[in-house]
Amino acid sequence: AQKVTQAQTEISVVEKEDVTLDCVYETRDTTYYLFWYKQPPSGELVFLIRRNSFDEQNEISGRYSWNFQKSTSSFNFTITASQVVDSAVYFCALLNAGGTSYGKLTFGQGTILTVHP
């Protein structure tokens, strides 16, 4: 069975602070994909990044960066110099590429990020 754990339920920061959202996953598959989604107050899930299990290179996109460590089954997300517009719920998700869960996204419970001006 697969599981995604986001230990931080809520994080509150002041604008321009850096913030890291933690994600730990469990899966028995060797081939899988990890995702981060953003859910603003409007409710729509916005895709941020996808990583496959064979690619452990860290990725940076503007103020966003992701650290994938297979050894600790973690896929953490850092926002540098946070802005008020970053306030949202962020979800980490796991998609298995085989077995009976093929193509199924398993989400963590989400982290509510509030960035204060």
Next chain:
Amino acid sequence: EAGVAQSPRYKIIEKRQSVAFWCNPISGHATLYWYQQILGQGPKLLIQFQNNGVVDDSQLPKDRFSAERLKGVDSTLKIQPAKLEDSAVYLCASSLRLAESYEQYFGPGTRLTVT
């Protein structure tokens, strides 16, 4: 390119009533998903279609929930009769194919309140 469309956006019903949600996926997307997102939780997959066939409905409460995807395009999700615990946002998503590398695109959701 138009995104995933859902309607209605909001629905309030009394328990034991029935309700239906509609989803129109992105044009050309073969795979369609319905998720249930209870307040404070991540989305949970209810049912997954590939064209008009069901791939996975293991988490669909089949005694009260049903879904169909006629002609492999639009889909409807129905609840009959509704219970209080069905209050949630129902998200529809679509992807190009049932392949792991294709990300899922989500619609805005339907917020259901059962009183």
